[in-house]
Amino acid sequence: MKKKGDTNLLGSNTVEVIIAAIGILLIIIALYLAYKRVTLDIDEENAKTLINNLQKKIELIPLNEKSEIILQGFDYVQGPWLIYGWPESSPDRPNKCYFNSCLCICRYEEKKPSEQCQSQGFCRKVPQNELVVSGYFDSNRVVRSRSAANDYSRIEDFVDNGDRIQITRNLIKVEIIKSNNQLRITQILQEEKEVDSPNNLLNLGQTLVFSGYRITLSKMSDNRITLYFPDISKSITFEKSEIVRIDFNGDKKTDIVIEPEFANFNDKSVFFRLKNYDSSESPPNNLVTENAP
């Protein structure tokens, strides 16, 4: 048996509950819009401006010329952001660029860069067939996963072969070399150190300049070392027990011999003995290359 007032109470409350639900929903929508507005918008606006500026500056560089430009990074709310490049031949590039080479800026997520750039990044078509983007890993700005602060494998993901540029929170200098077929964007290291002494400790991600050429220690795994040469946008991987001789411009006069020392120093740094190649010396037995990599 229904008690007196039950029907009215239910009928009246139903409408109020609906109004309250609408109210709460509207508040949630407003808060979400406010959050989106103050956080994501500014990051995305900055990212879009950065890639647009870069594209316009590249377009204005005459063919077969080299130019240095400064990019203003930004204090991202959610990031970091990275610049990636895919040549026309890469099957992996974002679909946004159709059949062209693709230059993108995308927020880092734990998924394939091409997928991330396709869904959330800003990409620009590049007319050149070949596109090389090479950054460096700045050892003073360690990027760590908050969930696994000591997971250094993630750092190596970033180091890789330097095929991306991480947008820092301040300024970045890049060198652009443009020809009909190739566009090369290379980050210029601010903390390069010019060395003339033969023995040098090189930390993972650091670059040193020897005889005018830059050498970056880009990867270390097991007993193998990967060196990246920003001036020629090439990498070479070799055993710690091997010696590498790099001929930077093919004239056999500016070769640098790189000989890892104290190979077991640790897994984040290695001592190198650097010297200019002396043609009167006979090649060492453990020389792995004599040509430009």
Add this chain to the structure above:
Amino acid sequence: MKKGELTSFQIVSLVILIISFLVLLGFLFLPDLIGQSEEEVCRISILERATLPKVAQGFAPIKCRTEKICFSLNGEDCLSMRGEEVRKINLPKDFSGAANSIEKITAEEMYDCWSITGKGRLNLFSGDKDANVAGNIFTSATTVREAHAKCIICSRLALSETVKATPQIKNQIDLYDYLKTEKVPGTADTFLETFTDKQVQSYPNEFLTEIGKTGNRKTSDGQVAIIFSQILIDRTEASEAGLDTGITAGLMVGGAILGTTGIVSLPTTGVISSVVALYAGVSAYFQTTTNQAAAATYCGRFAGAQGDEAQYGCSVVTTVDYNDINTINELCQGGIEGII
């Protein structure tokens, strides 16, 4: 009344709810709809940031866009700003007028930057937003965790190739004289009086000597940035340096600050000395025959949100060689905020 029919109270509640929602949306999006000026957007965002409690500061981004200004003689571009949205200033043909125009724009841009950021007195960068934003899995080890200065690049000024190649213009630039003699538009005070809290009308000899020192002269080949930089100082250190009882404000050249009481002597040890050293070494201006680099400085207690504990630090607005990215990155180690 029929069963299920809305009462007048319910209808009123619903209408109030919808209107409130629309008003809230209006506050969020009205500035875009009515085309609020970029300067207003910047000013409001700075006030929002400064008045929010420390924990919420990270949610209020600074929306100041870096203005790019190109000084040219015949409408030609500034090469270093190619591809960017630029405000071009066509300089008068007479060399003196052209130099005056460069001085005027520089002084006004410095003043605007100083004024819009609360004359260095607002606490803008104390919120650690990385810790507050859910889902942000990355952090940079050196940026916000430690006491590093953060910056806003208010504007960038560049000379076209023609202006660069006209020494008759550059050699007539005298920014110090302009700051001393010219009034801030719309006020009765000169730029010098404004930067020194209305107390100083001319440069004492000691300060002129400081300006003349070659070590204090840093130049730029063609582009300078007007940068606002702020660094927080630990309360104990601020107390030791006397910042909790007094302030230091004025025009800085080298390590000397021309303040309200003349040349201010600064501690030669401790955190203030390192902050001054950081700021003193960065000022640079266009390559001219004399030193033109100056900085508006404030060291003291910041105004912040009610309820937050007092914050101390130093702020500076100065011109820096934009091509010297190592210096800028050193000055702005905590990061550069604002819109590119």
